[in-house]
Amino acid sequence: MPVFAANLSMMFNEWSFLDRFDAAAAAGFTAVEYLFPYEAPPEAIAERLARNGLQQALFNLPPGDWDAGERGIAALAGRFDQMKADVERALEYAEATGAKRLHLMAGLADPADAAATTAYRRSANYAAERLADKGLDLLIEPINGRNMPGYFLNDFGTAERVISDLGLANLKLQFDIYHRQIIHGDVTMALRRLMPITGHIQIASVPSRHEPDGGELNYPYLFEEIDRLGYSGFVGCEYTPRGSTRDGLGWFKPFARN
Numbered sequence: 001m002p003v004f005a006a007n008l009s010m011m012f013n014e015w016s017f018l019d020r021f022d023a024a025a026a027a028g029f030t031a032v033e034y035l036f037p038y039e040a041p042p043e044a045i046a047e048r049l050a051r052n053g054l055q056q057a058l059f060n061l062p063p064g065d066w067d068a069g070e071r072g073i074a075a076l077a078g079r080f081d082q083m084k085a086d087v088e089r090a091l092e093y094a095e096a097t098g099a100k101r102l103h104l105m106a107g108l109a110d111p112a113d114a115a116a117t118t119a120y121r122r123s124a125n126y127a128a129e130r131l132a133d134k135g136l137d138l139l140i141e142p143i144n145g146r147n148m149p150g151y152f153l154n155d156f157g158t159a160e161r162v163i164s165d166l167g168l169a170n171l172k173l174q175f176d177i178y179h180r181q182i183i184h185g186d187v188t189m190a191l192r193r194l195m196p197i198t199g200h201i202q203i204a205s206v207p208s209r210h211e212p213d214g215g216e217l218n219y220p221y222l223f224e225e226i227d228r229l230g231y232s233g234f235v236g237c238e239y240t241p242r243g244s245t246r247d248g249l250g251w252f253k254p255f256a257r258n
């Protein structure tokens with residue numbers, strides 16, 4: 001049975017960030033993820049996790065100036081020193097929360113640009129090696145260009161090549177099924193082929209990015225497939241609820257902790 005992590009950036013937005021941990025646990029989740037923890041002190045997050053018996057599945061390294069439109073800096077030539085400092089900041093939060101995997105966002109850059117490609121590979125290599133010192137995995141995630149126009153890592157083939165070329169055991173794929181379906185389709189065959197390099201999975205319905213209980217994907221089948229493939233990591237519920245988060249959790253009832 002998949003272990004689902006509530007994505008607290010998108011779910012339980014009826015509550016303040018820290019109160020979302022309590023709400024997710026009360027709804028039966030045993031794990032959480034979110035995009036960025038950096039506005040809350042690490043100790044406060046650690047306290048919410050412990051109080052609720054929650055595991056911290058994943059979060060992202062700092063993304064640059066998000067409010068100014070940045071979506072990561074790994075592929076931005078000239079930002080390497082900032083990226084190195086960001087890795088240290090994220091590691092403080094990982095240590096406090098027990099997270100074992102972090103997502104490095106690429107940023108907005110032309111995938112055909114040689115300087116961006118060099119910068120991206122250098123950043124991924126550095127961050128993965130630094131995380132390996134601490135026993136953590138580094139994840140890279142292809143994101144579809146409709147949700148994030150101009151995003152550098154917009155293709156699963158590129159992610160696969162980066163992982164294979166860099167050859168670092170802790171550099172893995174964040175397989176967001178929602179993005180996969182929009183970019184390429186062929187979700188089941190891709191899960192089968194890419195499972196050996198997959199370090200985290202995320203889900204949402206397509207095309208609306210709501211609960212995984214409708215739309216063009218058959219999630220009950222995919223959940224069984226993920227089990228059949230022996231995946232033992234987390235499945236992040238990275239969706240915007242159609243209405244209230246709790247009202248939309250019918251799909252999750254069979255998996256909820258009592």
Ligand SMILES: O=C(O)[C@@H](O)C(=O)CO
Pocket residue numbers: 035060103105141143176179202238
């Ligand atoms: O799919 C997504 O958008 C996220 O997993 C992410 O990390 C960047 O927004």
Ligand SMILES: [Mg+2]
Pocket residue numbers: 141176202238
């Ligand atoms: Mg995702």
